[in-house]
Amino acid sequence: MFHISTLNQIKIAYIGGGSQGWARSLMSDLSIDERMSGTVALYDLDFEAAQKNEVIGNYSGDGRWRYEAVSTLKRALSGADIVIISILPGSxxxxxxxxxxxxxxxxxxxxxxTVGPGGIIRGLRAAPMFAEIARAIRDYAPESWVINYTNPMSVCTRVLYKVFPGIKAIGCCHxxxxxxxxxxxxxxxxxxxxxxxxxxxxxxxxxxxxxxxxxxxxxxxxxxxxxxxxxxxxxxxxxxxxxxxxxxxxxxxxxxxxxxxxxxxxxxxxxxxxxxxxxxxxxxxxxxxxxxxxxxxSVSFRKQDRDEKRKETERLIVQKRGAAGKASGxxxxxxxxxxxxxxxxxxxxxxxxxxxxxxxxxxxxxxxxxxxxxxxxxxxxxxxxxxxxxxxxxxxxxxxxxxxxxxxxxxxxxxxxxxxxxxxxxxxxxxxxxxxxxxxxxxxxx
Missing domain, CATH: 3.90.1820.10 (AglA-like glucosidase)
Known part of the structure; x- marks a missing residue:
């Protein structure tokens, strides 16, 4: 059954842990919320991006949360109470x-x-990725709660349930x-x-x-x-x-x-x-x-925004600063x-x-x-x-x-x-x- 021994032992597995958007928002929100503490395992196919978020995460807040980049889904998920998924399906x-x-x-x-030709092709591309994630959750963290932020939200969340009917997953959108x-x-x-x-x-x-x-x-x-x-x-x-x-x-x-x-x-x-x-x-x-x-x-705008965020990542690391300590909304x-x-x-x-x-x-x-x-x-x-x-x-x-x-x-x-x-x-x-x-x-x- 779902269980944590104390609120100081929470483990969050973050799939897409190299994210420069959703992951940074989580870091900010965790840093100002005094109700919980624990560890965040950052898993990403881009392991270097996850490592950089580990550094930024550990500069964030007052040390109540420890961030660690991990190289496998098994390491990320084992013992997790909460699983967060925010990945870009592809590039x-x-x-x-x-x-x-x-x-x-x-x-x-x-x-x-989400819909249109782009949303449909993206959904087809995301489905096997989410099938792999669902099987890993089934094998290593079957009682965890899963929060999905990835689009197409409906398709990705549906795949989680089709592959692992016992999953406890919700999709969240602002x-x-x-x-x-x-x-x-x-x-x-x-x-x-x-x-x-x-x-x-x-x-x-x-x-x-x-x-x-x-x-x-x-x-x-x-x-x-x-x-x-x-x-x-x-x-x-x-x-x-x-x-x-x-x-x-x-x-x-x-x-x-x-x-x-x-x-x-x-x-x-x-x-x-x-x-x-x-x-x-x-x-x-x-x-x-x-x-x-x-x-x-346009996707050219998204690429420009990505490049700016990468520069910000490097600045934070050089300056030994964490994520912004303010509510993300x-x-x-x-x-x-x-x-x-x-x-x-x-x-x-x-x-x-x-x-x-x-x-x-x-x-x-x-x-x-x-x-x-x-x-x-x-x-x-x-x-x-x-x-x-x-x-x-x-x-x-x-x-x-x-x-x-x-x-x-x-x-x-x-x-x-x-x-x-x-x-x-x-x-x-x-x-x-x-x-x-x-x-x-x-x-x-x-």
């Missing part, structure tokens, strides 16, 4: 193919890591947090009441990752949906920018015009950023991203604390559907709120998606199941069926076959 060169090769067929993607911030600013503007924390906006969340929806929202006793209807109507054409976050200044920001447009159609609040929402639909958004006030995130540490019995916590997670989304298939990976307590994650019943949204989401649920299965079995025919079934693949069959074949060939897959 940024692989992602460049995923995102930009379809452009020759007129298919543009704003992210390319997209809902941005919508809570939007609602908080709406309350301030429309009601003149300052919302101190975005968590004070209570939401009923349901859907699938990056295509998640809010059917109920409140602040204290106030129903926010009627207010959002007015807010959306007012800003639908011009867009709304969060305080200090102009959509022009960052490829990751938007003015929420896509979300407003979808709300006006379906009557529920989309709880993801416009870049993600746009990829789930065949519509006008990706044809004119500038008009809709969001960006297509992520909830991983609060989730870990709740699983270890240090209070209860409610947040949105991705887990197999046990009926918490009543009109999506059972066992599909869905995103809803969950109550997290000691050694337990209880999905909260969230009801049914609006019928129009259900029709859109169901198509992607079927595709994600097919991608997980095809990636595990190397079923090329099934993989192509999922590829062609994606709403962004509007080209004829022969062009779709050629694109699919070329993408697989360039990745040397299947």
């Amino acid at each position: 940024l060169d692989d992602m460049e193919i995923d995102v930009h090769l379809p452009e020759r067929c007129g298919i543009y993607q704003s992210v390319g890591d 997209e809902v947090f941005g919508t809570q911030k939007l609602l908080a600013e709406m309350v301030t503007e429309r009601l003149g009441v300052e919302v101190l924390r975005r968590e004070d906006i209570r939401v009923n969340v349901l859907g699938i990752n990056h295509f998640t929806w809010i059917t109920e929202a409140s602040y204290r006793h106030i129903d926010l949906l009627p207010i959002f209807h007015e807010f959306s109507a007012h800003y639908g054409e011009s867009g709304y920018e969060l305080q200090g976050e102009s959509w022009r200044d960052s490829v990751f920001r938007s003015a929420h015009r896509v979300a407003f447009d979808l709300f006006e159609t379906y009557g529920a609040i989309p709880a993801a950023g416009d870049r993600h929402l746009a990829e789930f639909l065949h519509g006008p958004y990706l044809k004119q991203p500038g008009a809709w006030k969001f960006h297509l995130t 992520e909830e991983g540490v609060n989730i870990i604390a709740a699983l270890l019995g240090l209070g209860e916590f409610v947040t949105n997670v991705n887990v197999p559907n046990q009926g918490q989304v009543s009109n999506l298939p059972l066992q599909a990976i869905v995103e809803t709120n969950a109550l997290i307590t000691r050694n337990s994650v209880h999905p909260i019943f969230s009801g049914a998606l609006p019928k129009g949204v259900e029709m859109l989401a169901a198509r992607h649920v079927s595709n994600q199941e097919a991608v997980a299965e095809a990636g595990l079995t190397k079923d090329r025919a099934l993989a192509f069926q999922a590829f062609r079934n994606d709403p962004l693949v509007t080209i004829d069959r022969s062009d779709a076959e050629r694109l699919f074949h070329d993408m697989l060939a360039m990745h040397q897959m299947m």
Whole structure:
């Protein structure tokens, strides 16, 4: 059974421990949280990157956490209480193919890591990697709790459960947090009441990752949906920018015009950023991203960002400095604390559907709120998606199941069926076959 002898004996296994993003956020959050201490085993195929994070991690905080780069999954997982997965399935060169090769067929993607041609190929590439991870968890840490941050979230988490049905895994995503911030600013503007924390906006969340929806929202006793209807109507054409976050200044920001447009159609609040929402639909958004006030995130930008982070890594090591000792805004540490019995916590997670989304298939990976307590994650019943949204989401649920299965079995025919079934693949069959074949060939897959 799940057990730690004391809170000073926690072991976290970090798969993708050379990460310069998610891993550094964890280091920052652990360094300022005084409830826990222990060891973090950093495993990465790039062992040198994990070694550098070991140095930075051990400079972080007051020494309550010891970081160690390890060379095998077995060493990382043995004795682990918590497993965190944040890997890049492949390389940024692989992602460049995923995102930009379809452009020759007129298919543009704003992210390319969840759905669309890029998300599907990435899922096929990730499936055997996650199968290996699932088997290792089964063999070396079967009672651990697993937190996955890797995209495509639904496919990766589904593979974990298909390979090791007894796994205790959740997928975590911060997209809902941005919508809570939007609602908080709406309350301030429309009601003149300052919302101190975005968590004070209570939401009923349901859907699938990056295509998640809010059917109920409140602040204290106030129903926010009627207010959002007015807010959306007012800003639908011009867009709304969060305080200090102009959509022009960052490829990751938007003015929420896509979300407003979808709300006006379906009557529920989309709880993801416009870049993600746009990829789930065949519509006008990706044809004119500038008009809709969001960006297509190029992989050249990601490579530039990676290079800057590498330089920062070297600076931290030379200066003998740790990760920034401030809250990242992520909830991983609060989730870990709740699983270890240090209070209860409610947040949105991705887990197999046990009926918490009543009109999506059972066992599909869905995103809803969950109550997290000691050694337990209880999905909260969230009801049914609006019928129009259900029709859109169901198509992607079927595709994600097919991608997980095809990636595990190397079923090329099934993989192509999922590829062609994606709403962004509007080209004829022969062009779709050629694109699919070329993408697989360039990745040397299947």
